[in-house]
Amino acid sequence: MPWIYLVIAVFFEIAATTALKMSEGFSRLTPSVLSLLGYGISFFFLSKTLLVLPLGITYAVWSGLGIAALALIGWVAFNQKLDAAAVLGLTLIVSGVLVIQLLSKTSGH
Secondary structure, eight states: OOHHHHHHHHHHHHHHHHHHHHHTTSSHHHHHHHHHHHHHHHHHHHHTTTTOOOOHHHHHHHHHHHHHHHHHHHHHHSSSOOOHHHHHHHHHHHHHHHHHHHOOOOOOO
8 A cells, every 4th residue: 555655645746846837936826726735645645655665765766756757747748858868867767766666675565
């Protein structure tokens, strides 16, 4: 169950950060409210995850997946360019998350 909670936390963090971008510095009401709600839900499920999984592993997966997904959203939805170094860095982040998930004994499998 903690991995499901973590996936939910990541999803809402991604949605909240996307809404934060769309809020234009909290000057637009709907995206601002969605951002705050999304972060609240994300932190709720992150806190449930931390009851079972180690802090470092949880945060590495949560932030790593969020970074990679938001870079992709920025590229697709907001026309933000990614150069070769950014793509390499994002690939390393995702690779690190996969190593933790698939190979680490500290991840609570």
